[in-house]
Amino acid sequence: MRMVDLIAKKRDGFALTREEIAFMIDQYTNDQIPDYQMSAMAMALYFQDMTKEERIYLTQAMVASGDEIDLSEIEGIKVDKHSTGGVGDTTTLVLAPLVAAVGVPVAKMSGRGLGHTGGTLDKLEAIDGFQVEIDGKTFNELVNKNKVAVIGQSGNLTPADKKLYALRDVTGTVNSIPLIASSIMSKKIASGANAIVLDVKTGSGAFMKDLTGAKDLAQAMVEIGNGAGRRTMAVISDMSQPLGYAVGNALEVKEAIATLKGEGPSDLTELCLVLGSHMVYLAQKADTIEQAREKLVAVIKNGQAIEKFKTFIASQGGDSSIIDQPEKLPSARYQTAVKARESGYISEITAEEIGAAASMLGAGRMTKDSEIDLAVGVVLTKKVGDYIEAGDTIAVVHSNQTEIKEVLAKVEQAYQIQVEEVTSAPLIHAVISE
DSSP states (O other), rough: OOOOHHHHHHHTTOOOOOOHHHHHHHHHTTTOOOOHHHHHHHHHHHHHHOHHHHHHHHHHHHHHTTTOOOOTTTSSOOEEEEEOOOOOOHHHHHHHHHHHHHTEEEEEEEEOOOOOSOHHHHHTTTSTTTTOOOHHHHHHHHHHHHHHEEEEOOOOOOHHHHHHHHHHTTTSSSSSSSHHHHHHHHHHHHTTEEEEEEEEEEEETTBOOSHHHHHHHHHHHHHHHHHOOOEEEEEEEEEESSSSSSHHHHHHHHHHHHHHHOSOOHHHHHHHHHHHHHHHTTTTTTSSSHHHHHHHHHHHHHHHHHHHHHHHHTTTTOOOOGGGGGSOOOOOOOEEEESSSSSSEEEEEEEEHHHHHHHHTTTOOTTTTOOOTTTTTTEEEEOOOOOOOTOOOEEEEESSSOOHHHHHHHHEEEEESSSSSSOOOHHHHHHHHO
């Protein structure tokens, strides 16, 4: 078998076989195929796409290129959740204890963020003493005991994806549905979950800006997951404005605490109930999505959800007193109000601009070695559809710097105001299950 023949075959629009894809991924992972040939293949895939079967074969080959996590010691059906990312995306912090509180084992492996804010691990490390680096045995024991634990990704998971992703980044082939879908799903499958719930974002603050692209990606990932023997569902949610009000690591932890107490923003609460309902349903802890939602609402109301968060934090060495005293979380030296320049209805809050402002403050990483300031960020006070008067506070910038004129300007520019009343975009655009 020769790589040049496979490139020509895909260039001409023909489907590759399971054996051809396995050969290609194995040889590339082991440095037997040069980058220039894999670049040519990536471009051929970009233009010619892949069949449903090819996408499954590609994902399975990438899973087989490295380690696979064995979660068999954990009792019950393990359900993982993945978000394609956004601004103020605090869902994992809420979902892990919320879903665990109704008896679903949440064995969550998370990463650190590049971009607007830190990843889930960074946010959890805003809690004094919290340990994300625990060994596999302890991880399994904690999930069996408490139904929830979160650790950093370990082992040599999907090395083929790491190599291919770096190549796509410099060859103009990032925006390829089969390559994006196989990249995400290979990591989820290698992480050992029995079922997967996907939160695919769309809008200005999302990777997939338009709804059609988001639906195509969601459909591709659901087909791959189900084809690989993992029950998979996808929710397409709106990211045309930030989710919730807080954007920043410690600030988002505070918002997660409020949400688990039943006092959080309506959009963050609703999305967590939608995603959580699908997780509970796939874990077979409810007969219907509606019944699953009722169980989640009940544990928020009776306090079991926030108590589960306390247990989760304490079990991984964190200071659980922050649940009742969130002021103990890292806080910035300065809080600066951003005022509305005119009266009217908020018609748009460009999520990407708010995310960029938070990043400029130090809430996110520009490179993998960047140090995050866990205290800083932006807290919105108004959302799309709200009426404001000129001079009202629309956001508060939390900073440890004094020179933040550029940040303040970026936050102000993110807001568009008009005279006519405005209806915000729907939070949930679609649910895809097969």
